[in-house]
Amino acid sequence: MRLRERKEFSILQQKGERLFGRISILQYLKKECGPPRLGLTVSKRYGKSVQRVQFKRYLRVAFCHWAPFLEHYDVNILPKKSSEHSISLQNALYDFEQFVLLISSKNILSDNPTKQK
Secondary structure, three states, X not given: OEOOOHHHHHHHHHHOEEEEOOXXXXXXXXXXXXXXXXXXXXXXXXOOHHHHHHHHHHHHHHHHHHHHHHOOEEEEEEEOHHHOXXXXXXXXXXXXXXXXXXXXXXXXXXXXXXXOO
């Protein structure tokens, strides 16, 4: 599923958290229920249309690969300007793997708070 409306992107930007990868910035927000949803924000500043489409294609593949681990999350991905020439499927998969590991470690820590005396 996809994020489509401006309101959904605004909520994600205001209330969500950010992670920084090699080629992208990930904004995410946990929701109560539902499948993971993906939003891609790639402006003309990133590059020509071929580069933008290629970036989005690689990140959609990576998202589909890692979606089972992102249940109940809305995710928006933005490219880093420095990654304009280094985009590859391998880099996209690596970024998503790191994002999933970081999100799951944060989720484990927040679900099991330590007891304070």
